[in-house]
Amino acid sequence: MLxxxxxxxxxxxxxxxxxxxxxxxxxxxALDDVTSTGWNPAGARALPIGTGDPEALAEQLSARLAQVDCCAVLLVGRTRRSNGFRLQMRAENRVLAGGAKLSSTGPAMARATAPVAEIVRDLTDAGLAADATSEGEDDVGSYLLYRILTALPDAADAPAVGLLRVPTTIDPESLRTALRTATSAMARHLSPLPRTRLS
Known part of the structure; x- marks a missing residue:
């Protein structure tokens, strides 16, 4: 029946x-603690996506974003350059190892489409140190951010894609708060799905 x-x-x-x-x-x-309780941001659903080979993961996330019910991606990783949370605003065209270009035809950089300023403000209001940065880090996070952003269609209503970097030393409750706060800020910018798109 269900x-x-x-x-x-x-x-x-x-x-x-x-x-x-x-x-x-x-x-x-922390993510498992948040989602296993049934918590979701108001008006949206938070769906955890597993880890994997970076190239395969980029393809998986891009394919999932192409589905009608998926409107945003929040990447979560570590920062080794700050003692607070950081929202990375752009990613450069680089291979995982750094140096060489990932794509010979792609743009030099891609800008995050998530509401970065609002996420930073909400994290700060929640008592967490946070800022936005244009400085990337040579890791999987920057690679995924670039891959996903450059795979988005050219449309005014492009999905929200962002990268939240977490300090290397943070207590579990602050981490759970940050995940809930960031996804809630993203959810406020999403519209309910039209019935015709799900039928």
Whole structure:
């Protein structure tokens, strides 16, 4: 009976993919704590996405973003350049090892489409040190951010894509608060899915 109800009444809330891309990152535990309780940002769904080979993960996230119910991606990784949370605003055209270009035809850099200023403000209001930066870090996070952004279609309503960098030393409760706060800020910019797109 429940399956029938789920089929006839699809969840019309847009999905935000939350990807902790490093397999040994403690943020995975915090994300599991947040999502296992059934918490979701108002008006949206937070869906955790597993780790994997960076190239395969970029393709998986881009493919999922192409589906009608998915409207945002929040990448979550570490920063080694700050004692606070950082929202990375852009990513450069570089291979994972750094130096060489990832794409010979792609733009030199790609800008995040997530509401960066609003996320930083909300994190600060929640009592967490946070800032936005144009400075990337040579890691999987920057690679994924560039790959996903440059795969987006040229449209005015492009999905929100952002990269939240977490300080290397942070307590679990602050990390859970940051994940809830960042996804909630992104959710406020998403519209409910039209019925025709889910039928």
């Amino acid at each position: 399956d029938t109800l789920a089929e006839t009444n699809p969840d019309r809330r847009p999905a935000i993919l939350v990807c902790v891309y490093e397999p040994d990152d403690p943020a995975w535990v």
